[in-house]
Amino acid sequence: MSSASDSGHGSADLIRIVSRSSPMALAQVERVRAELAALRPGIRTEVVPVTTSGDRWMGDLSKLGGKGAFTKEVDAALLAGEADLAVHCIKDVPADRPLPAGTVFAAYLKRDDIRDAVIHPEGLTLDEMPAGARIGTSSVRRVAQLAITHPELECVPMRGNANRRLEKLDAGECDALMLAVSGLERIGRTDRISEILPVDTMCPPIGAGVLGLQCREDDTETIEAVAGLGDADVWKEISAERMLLHVLQGHCNSPIAGYAKAERDGRLSLRARVFSPDGKTVLDAHEWAGPLDPATLGTSVAVALLRQGAREVIDTIPH
Structure with a gap:
């Protein structure tokens, strides 16, 4: 793997953003470019497009190994040093396996509509x-x-x-x-x-409406350049939500829904639901936590759902 210096990228004046070539993915990258231009006008950005196996495959996603189908090629470009930053819809990033070794989320942008x-x-x-x-x-x-x-x-x-x-x-x-x-x-x-x-009628997927910025963990210059785009409340919400998904070992076919909400007073709530595909079984948990530890809240809500039988419901779904 080439180091930053010999790829002509020794300073953070250029950030190469890898993106899927779908209109949605490119729109997401444009949002990041615009926010970065406003925050750090000295930094140039360019887009490195990739087509993922998920984009090419029109069949059942689980046959391709789930949602990771949309992230594999993007991860590879990042790890190979062909790009410095990836923009992900957090709802598409699997939580049942960690981010690829050597990469990290540097920021979560302000949350969009989750409905x-x-x-x-x-x-x-x-x-x-x-x-x-x-x-x-x-x-x-x-x-x-x-x-x-x-x-x-x-x-x-x-x-x-x-x-x-x-x-x-x-x-x-x-x-x-x-x-x-x-x-x-x-x-x-x-x-x-x-x-x-309304979310009461249709509970959103974990990570709904949030874009995450993924970097190589040793690329401190890019991390520092983009960290200021992050939203502190969203960081708490996503930390709780993804811990929930991780503890439940949810996969892309899992009927798991939920969302965390950071209140102005510092409290954090997490509502989560697990369904059987026919809607006959519905498990529900909703808990509050103080400002301290979103991951503990995510764990606690997951355990509440497991106590209600979530494991059996999730494991009966093929993936």
Whole structure:
């Protein structure tokens, strides 16, 4: 592996950002570039695009080894010194295995909207759709919760980036879509939203709405350059959420949902739910902690769910 000096990158005046080539990924990188330009005007950035196996594969993600399919090539570029920074949707970064050795999250950006949106060509809400309407989603989390709230609707598998899914909807492959509000905001398509679901109806995935900046852990210059983009409250929230996922040993097909919330007074809450895919089993835990240790809160909520039988529910799902 080449050192920073012999790649012509001895100073932090240029940061090379590796990115998947999807419109969403590139929009996320542009946000980071803009925030970095405002914070550190002396630093130039350039984008190093990669196509991941997850982008090329349109089948079931679990056959590729889960969500890591979107991060492997990005990690490789970082570790090989071909790039200095990677931008990840934290909800796509597996928590059942740690970050690749030699890399670290240097910052989590301010959190975007964590809710899910419904997109229907005529603007119908879930309650207004006729029985048998086909909802395009491959998320076990969404399928399980829709089975609870709207058992009369049918879920059909739907992969591809958000733009591609909107095309499939317009081509009639489903009657409606569910997508993250934050993702639609990033690609400038909030005009398509028919309904935004409250978190009580549709609990978000762990890490929803958060972008994490990953660096090599020995690259102190890049880490120092981007650390100021981080949000202290989000750091607490994600630390609690990812510890929960780690203790539950959740994988990308796990019907686990939840979110932490840092309050102004320093307290931290974590609400988490585990579902069977048919929505018949719902486990629920919600706890509060002081400002001290988000990881302990994540562990405690995970243990509360394990006491209710979460292990059996998670392990019955193939991955």
